[in-house]
Amino acid sequence: MSVLVFAESPGGKIKKAVLETVTYAAKTAAALGTDCIALTIGNTTDAGQLGKYGASKVYNVAGVSHFDSQMFTSIIAEAVGKTGADVVILSNSSSGKSLTGRLAAKLNAGCISGVNSLPDVSAGFKVKKNVFSGKSIAQFEITSPVKILSVMGNSIPPEESGAAVEVEAMEVAIPASRITVKEVKTVDGVVPLPEAELVVSAGRGMKGPENWGIIEELAKVLGATTASSRPVADMGWRPHHEHVGQTGVAIRPNLYIAIGISGAIQHLAGVNSSKVIVVINKDPEAPFFKAADYGVQGDLFDVVPRLIESFKKYKAANN
Amino acid sequence: MNLLVCISKTPETTAKISFKDNDTAFNADGVSYIMNPYDEWYALVRAIELKEKLGAGKVTIINVGPAANDTVIRKGLAIGADEAVRINMEPASALNTAFQIAEYAKANAFDVVFTGKETIDYNGAEVGAMVAEYLDMPFISFGTNLEMNGNTATISRDIEGGEEVLDVATPFVVSAAKGMAEQRIPNMRGIMMAKRKPLNVVEPAAFTDNVKVVNYTLPAAKSSVKLVDPENMDELVRLLHEEAKII
Numbered sequence: 099m100s101v102l103v104f105a106e107s108p109g110g111k112i113k114k115a116v117l118e119t120v121t122y123a124a125k126t127a128a129a130l131g132t133d134c135i136a137l138t139i140g141n142t143t144d145a146g147q148l149g150k151y152g153a154s155k156v157y158n159v160a161g162v163s164h165f166d167s168q169m170f171t172s173i174i175a176e177a178v179g180k181t182g183a184d185v186v187i188l189s190n191s192s193s194g195k196s197l198t199g200r201l202a203a204k205l206n207a208g209c210i211s212g213v214n215s216l217p218d219v220s221a222g223f224k225v226k227k228n229v230f231s232g233k234s235i236a237q238f239e240i241t242s243p244v245k246i247l248s249v250m251g252n253s254i255p256p257e258e259s260g261a262a263v264e265v266e267a268m269e270v271a272i273p274a275s276r277i278t279v280k281e282v283k284t285v286d287g288v289v290p291l292p293e294a295e296l297v298v299s300a301g302r303g304m305k306g307p308e309n310w311g312i313i314e315e316l317a318k319v320l321g322a323t324t325a326s327s328r329p330v331a332d333m334g335w336r337p338h339h340e341h342v343g344q345t346g347v348a349i350r351p352n353l354y355i356a357i358g359i360s361g362a363i364q365h366l367a368g369v370n371s372s373k374v375i376v377v378i379n380k381d382p383e384a385p386f387f388k389a390a391d392y393g394v395q396g397d398l399f400d401v402v403p404r405l406i407e408s409f410k411k412y413k414a415a416n417n
Numbered sequence: 418m419n420l421l422v423c424i425s426k427t428p429e430t431t432a433k434i435s436f437k438d439n440d441t442a443f444n445a446d447g448v449s450y451i452m453n454p455y456d457e458w459y460a461l462v463r464a465i466e467l468k469e470k471l472g473a474g475k476v477t478i479i480n481v482g483p484a485a486n487d488t489v490i491r492k493g494l495a496i497g498a499d500e501a502v503r504i505n506m507e508p509a510s511a512l513n514t515a516f517q518i519a520e521y522a523k524a525n526a527f528d529v530v531f532t533g534k535e536t537i538d539y540n541g542a543e544v545g546a547m548v549a550e551y552l553d554m555p556f557i558s559f560g561t562n563l564e565m566n567g568n569t570a571t572i573s574r575d576i577e578g579g580e581e582v583l584d585v586a587t588p589f590v591v592s593a594a595k596g597m598a599e600q601r602i603p604n605m606r607g608i609m610m611a612k613r614k615p616l617n618v619v620e621p622a623a624f625t626d627n628v629k630v631v632n633y634t635l636p637a638a639k640s641s642v643k644l645v646d647p648e649n650m651d652e653l654v655r656l657l658h659e660e661a662k663i664i
C-alpha cells in the first residue's frame with residue numbers, strides 16, 4: 099500500500115500547483131496510514147524538494163523528452179506496480195487531465211478528476227468535486243482496488259512537513275512515442291491563468307479593445323494575470339486563452355476582480371470558486387453582485403484608474 | 418476517412434439544478450437538455466469539415482444513453498453527420514461509457530475519434546483519454562486546430578500558458594476545445610434529411626462500474642456583497658488587505 103503522486107515538470111520545472119498536489123497526496127497518505135511516493139518523468143530540476151512537501155521517496159524516470167499521454171500512462175502504470183500504490187494522484191492540469199482517464203482505463207481503476215478537498219477514508223474511499231457549474235458538490239465513492247484522483251489547482255495550500263530527499267532513478271520500459279512535438283509556444287513573464295492567484299478580468303463593459311490599457315495597468319500593479327469574458331474573446335478584443343467560464347478556462351484564484359462583466363451563469367461557472375470576488379459594474383442589478391464579496395457600483399472608467407492609484411499607494415506604503 | 422464523433426448531452430446551462438431520492442440522484446424533471454457545446458460546436462463541425470474538404474469519407478456520431486437522447490442525436494445528424502449509433506444504456510460512469518464506445522470503435526476501424534474537451538456538467542475530461550487507452554491509440558487533448566495531410570494530422574493544443582503543435586499519424590483520438598471549428602446551425606434541409614439518416618441502437622457490453630455517486634450537496638451560501646463607495650478605492654484596498662487578507 100502507498101500513495102503515488104505524479105509530480106509533473108513541464109520544461110523541467112516543478113510549479114506551485116504541483117506542490118499543492120504533493121501536499122494533497124501526503125495528507126491522503128497520512129489519513130490512510132501509508133507513505134507518499136513522488137514520481138517525476140524526464141529532466142527535472144530540484145525534484146528532491148518534494149520531500150519537504152511530504153514525499154518520503156522521490157523517483158525519476160529519465161530519458162523522456164516530451165509529453166505524450168500514451169507513453170506517460172505506460173510509465174506511471176509500471177511505477178504503480180513497482181511501488182504497490184493503491185492511490186494515484188495527479189494535478190488537474192492539461193497533461194494531468196489527459197492522464198487521469200487514460201491511467202484509469204489501463205489499470206481498470208475508478209477515477210475522479212478535479213477534486214477540491216481531501217478524500218474521506220473513514221469508511222470506503224469518498225471524495226468530492228464541484229459539478230453543474232459550481233451549483234452543486236457531488237460526493238463519489240471509488241470501489242476499485244486502485245483509485246485515481248486529479249487535484250484542482252488552488253484547492254489546498256502547499257505545506258512543508260518534511261525535508262528534501264535524494265532523488266532515486268527508477269528503471270521502467272519507455273514505449274516509443276507516436277507523437278512528434280514540433281513547437282511549444284508559451285507566453286513568458288505572466289503566470290498562466292489556471293495557476294494565477296490574482297486575476298483581473300474585464301468584459302463587454304470595456305466598450306472596445308483600445309480601452310484595455312487600464313486593465314493591464316491594474317494587473318501589473320497587482321502582479322495579476324488578465325482574463326476576459328467570452329464575448330470579448332469572440333469579438334477578437336482579447337486572445338482566446340484569456341476567456342474564462344464554462345466554455346473557457348476554469349479558475350480558482352485568491353482574488354478575482356470582474357470589471358464590466360454582467361455575471362452570466364456561464365461566466366460564473368468558471369470563476370465562482372475564487373476565494374474573494376470583487377465586482378465593478380455600473381448596473382446595480384448586474385447578477386454578478388450576488389456572487390461577489392465586495393462590490394463597487396460605478397463607471398469603470400472612473401473607478402479603475404482610482405483603484406490603480408490606491409493599489410500604488412498601498413504598495414508604496416507596504417514595501 | 419472514417420470519422421467517429423462522441424457526443425453527450427448536458428442540462429441546458431440555465432437549468433435549475435435539484436436532486437431527488439435524498440439528494441442521491443439528479444432531478445431531471447423539467448430540465449431541458451442540449452448537446453454538450455464542445456461536442457457540437459467543435460468536435461462534430463471539424464469532423465464534417467474534414468469530410469467536406471476530402472470530398473469523401475463518413476462521419477458517424479455515437480452516444481451512450483437512453484432513447485430520450487435521440488433528439489440530441491438527430492440534431493447531430495441535422496448538422497451534417499452521416500449516421501448515428503446509440504449504445505442503449507443510462508451512462509453510469511466515465512469508464513463504462515468509454516468502454517462501450519471503444520467496443521464499438523474496435524469493430525469499425527475509425528481513422529480519427531473525436532470527443533469534446535469535457536462535458537460541462539461534470540467537467541470530467543476523462544472519456545476521450547479512456548477511449549484512447551482502450552483502443553491503444555495516441556490521445557491529443559484540448560485540440561484548438563487540426564489539419565490533415567494524408568494520414569498525418571497537425572494539431573495545436575492548449576497547454577498551461579500557451580500552446581503546443583504536434584504531428585500524429587492516424588488512427589488517434591482527439592478532444593476538441595474552442596478554436597477547432599465554428600458553430601454551425603442546422604438548416605431546414607439538414608433537419609429534413611436527418612429524419613432519414615440511420616440511427617442504430619446497440620445493446621451495451623457487460624461492464625462493472627467502480628465509481629458511484631454518494632450524494633449531492635449545495636455549496637455554502639455566499640454572504641451578501643459588501644458595497645464600497647466608488648469614490649473611495651482606498652477603502653477597497655484596505656478591506657482586501659485587512660479583512661479578506663489576500664493582498
Ligand SMILES: Cc1cc2nc3c(=O)[nH]c(=O)nc-3n(C[C@H](O)[C@H](O)[C@H](O)COP(=O)(O)OP(=O)(O)OC[C@H]3O[C@@H](n4cnc5c(N)ncnc54)[C@H](O)[C@@H]3O)c2cc1C
Nearest residue numbers: 301302303327328343344345358359360364365380381398
Ligand atoms: C453555452 C454557453 C456557454 C457560454 N460560455 C461562456 C463562458 O465560458 N464565459 C463567458 O464569459 N460567457 C459565456 N457565455 C456567454 C454568457 O452567457 C454571457 O453572454 C457573457 O458572459 C456576457 O459577457 P459580458 O459580461 O462581458 O457582457 P455583457 O453581458 O454585455 O455585460 C457587460 C456588463 O458591463 C457593464 N458595463 C457597461 N459599461 C460599463 C461601465 N462604463 N462601467 C461599469 N460597468 C459597465 C454592464 O452593466 C454589464 O453588466 C456562454 C453562453 C452560452 C449560451
Ligand SMILES: Nc1ncnc2c1ncn2[C@@H]1O[C@H](COP(=O)(O)O)[C@@H](O)[C@H]1O
Nearest residue numbers: 423425481532533535536541542543544
Ligand atoms: N454518454 C456519452 N456518450 C458519448 N460520448 C460521451 C458521453 N459522455 C462523454 N462523452 C464524450 O466524452 C467527452 C468528455 O466527457 P467527460 O469525460 O464526461 O467530460 C465529451 O465531450 C463527449 O465527447
